[in-house]
Amino acid sequence: MDYKKIIESDLNEILKDKAEDLTCQAARYSLLSGGKRLRPMMMYMTYDMFSGDQDPVFDDVRYYAATLEMIHTYSLIHDDLPCMDNDDLRRGNPTCHKKFGEGIATLAGDLLLNTAMERLMAIALDKPCYLFASYRMAKLAGINGMIGGQSIDITSENKQIPPDDLYELQEKKTGALIECAVLTPYYLLNKTDRSSFEDDENISLLRQFAAHVGLAFQIKDDILDVTSDPKTLGKSCGKDERDNKSTFVTLLGMDNANARLGSEIDKAHGILDILKGKGYNTTDYSDLVDYLKIRGN
Amino acid sequence: MDYKKIIESDLNEILKDKAEDLTCQAARYSLLSGGKRLRPMMMYMTYDMFSGDQDPVFDDVRYYAATLEMIHTYSLIHDDLPCMDNDDLRRGNPTCHKKFGEGIATLAGDLLLNTAMERLMAIALDKPCYLFASYRMAKLAGINGMIGGQSIDITSENKQIPPDDLYELQEKKTGALIECAVLTPYYLLNKTDRSSFEDDENISLLRQFAAHVGLAFQIKDDILDVTSDPKTLGKSCGKDERDNKSTFVTLLGMDNANARLGSEIDKAHGILDILKGKGYNTTDYSDLVDYLKIRGN
Numbered sequence: 164m165d166y167k168k169i170i171e172s173d174l175n176e177i178l179k180d181k182a183e184d185l186t187c188q189a190a191r192y193s194l195l196s197g198g199k200r201l202r203p204m205m206m207y208m209t210y211d212m213f214s215g216d217q218d219p220v221f222d223d224v225r226y227y228a229a230t231l232e233m234i235h236t237y238s239l240i241h242d243d244l245p246c247m248d249n250d251d252l253r254r255g256n257p258t259c260h261k262k263f264g265e266g267i268a269t270l271a272g273d274l275l276l277n278t279a280m281e282r283l284m285a286i287a288l289d290k291p292c293y294l295f296a297s298y299r300m301a302k303l304a305g306i307n308g309m310i311g312g313q314s315i316d317i318t319s320e321n322k323q324i325p326p327d328d329l330y331e332l333q334e335k336k337t338g339a340l341i342e343c344a345v346l347t348p349y350y351l352l353n354k355t356d357r358s359s360f361e362d363d364e365n366i367s368l369l370r371q372f373a374a375h376v377g378l379a380f381q382i383k384d385d386i387l388d389v390t391s392d393p394k395t396l397g398k399s400c401g402k403d404e405r406d407n408k409s410t411f412v413t414l415l416g417m418d419n420a421n422a423r424l425g426s427e428i429d430k431a432h433g434i435l436d437i438l439k440g441k442g443y444n445t446t447d448y449s450d451l452v453d454y455l456k457i458r459g460n
Numbered sequence: 461m462d463y464k465k466i467i468e469s470d471l472n473e474i475l476k477d478k479a480e481d482l483t484c485q486a487a488r489y490s491l492l493s494g495g496k497r498l499r500p501m502m503m504y505m506t507y508d509m510f511s512g513d514q515d516p517v518f519d520d521v522r523y524y525a526a527t528l529e530m531i532h533t534y535s536l537i538h539d540d541l542p543c544m545d546n547d548d549l550r551r552g553n554p555t556c557h558k559k560f561g562e563g564i565a566t567l568a569g570d571l572l573l574n575t576a577m578e579r580l581m582a583i584a585l586d587k588p589c590y591l592f593a594s595y596r597m598a599k600l601a602g603i604n605g606m607i608g609g610q611s612i613d614i615t616s617e618n619k620q621i622p623p624d625d626l627y628e629l630q631e632k633k634t635g636a637l638i639e640c641a642v643l644t645p646y647y648l649l650n651k652t653d654r655s656s657f658e659d660d661e662n663i664s665l666l667r668q669f670a671a672h673v674g675l676a677f678q679i680k681d682d683i684l685d686v687t688s689d690p691k692t693l694g695k696s697c698g699k700d701e702r703d704n705k706s707t708f709v710t711l712l713g714m715d716n717a718n719a720r721l722g723s724e725i726d727k728a729h730g731i732l733d734i735l736k737g738k739g740y741n742t743t744d745y746s747d748l749v750d751y752l753k754i755r756g757n
Contacts, residue, residue: 288591
């Protein structure tokens, strides 16, 4: 199945019935402006790895995949604002505030976050066994995850921070939603609740895998900010240096950053090997991990 | 019981364990900067009206009251930003972005919204019968409620809008969270789910009551923006005129706005009389309604 097509089609349904509202237009503009759709794609990969054929959970994976992309997109809209990273370009297009103004963009971000949370609760009204998956997504988006990382990021501007802080920043800002992508379909398939969350060896493996992938993704992002150009990247380049930001390149140097990228890729493959040994099909994830190393945007 | 004291004490626990984080500090600054606490106070009034003595639900009402105030506060932080209403003063203090900068203030708003949503799901993990109450709060904060009203508001700047649009704006922007305050304790006490939500006469009465209170509150707000001063009001005055905003004063004129305020107050009392006839104690709400007419800030 063409998952990318399914993702775009599902995202196109979001807030469609309110499309006369300018804030909804702004939210949809950012939501539908392309991108790699890494997080939703990973959700389908986990689903494929653990599901049988024609599993009825598939529609629910679609629902959660779109919801996670909404949370990711709201964070990009707010992150691009002049008072945050001040970016004009995102996914090759003008950023939301460049197109709609800052007030609408701020509200469009709020709207995507709020609507995502409504969805997380709405599905659990029908299927109570999903509430834990919903709760985890909300939690990973918050102070213990993405927002926590953003907060370290914004308070670290114009200074070089200690390595530990940079790892914590990355783990939360990028890593949390990637963990969410990797784990959510597994929760749905296994009706995971709080008790089974602690005991399940697969969950532990998937979390380690997500951590290596998240770190590899961020190191490559930092490398690309130095080595790429805006046309290829679809967003501004050289902004880490402009903002005097701590990155894995400033912290480790380019050679060591590349070496660390390689070692995270190797570790991710190592976890996949264990899962493969348990009988799961890890081909798609294995391809993705290799792509993360060579990706150009 | 001194509900105001309980509210302040409960709000002081929010994000306390993360108080070394600057974004959390900013969120707590706004959350703890006083205010009338109208919405939480109304939650206690509904609770008192329908609960027996020493009802075990009381702690949960406290939890939801604090959560609703978090949502209200995030909306104020974002609303005060220069790209939105551009206010320097809120509850008699510098606004969040004046104190912490716009980037942190934007993130602090996101944090309060996200944390509120985490709480709404966390409590339902323990008490699944509350999921409907949680979902309704999320929904009333979103495009069908507060954010929808904000969106009409921001797109109506610098023009006078038709009366119907202003009523819709108010109903959503202010009315939605007031409805949420009035209804939530009733949901908790009665374990309301989707089916009972449609059939319950008390819910219908409370929603009508909330609509009249919400409208009265907003008309009075518009009147105070013209007639009060910043010191009494705790926020800037005359900004509706500055921003050429449609308000109930510009739309109806001062005399008719006052008359409409009176008529909404009367209608709210009318609903309370029906509830009193059913045996419920409406004294506190009755006092509140009278206060809404004469309040000076």
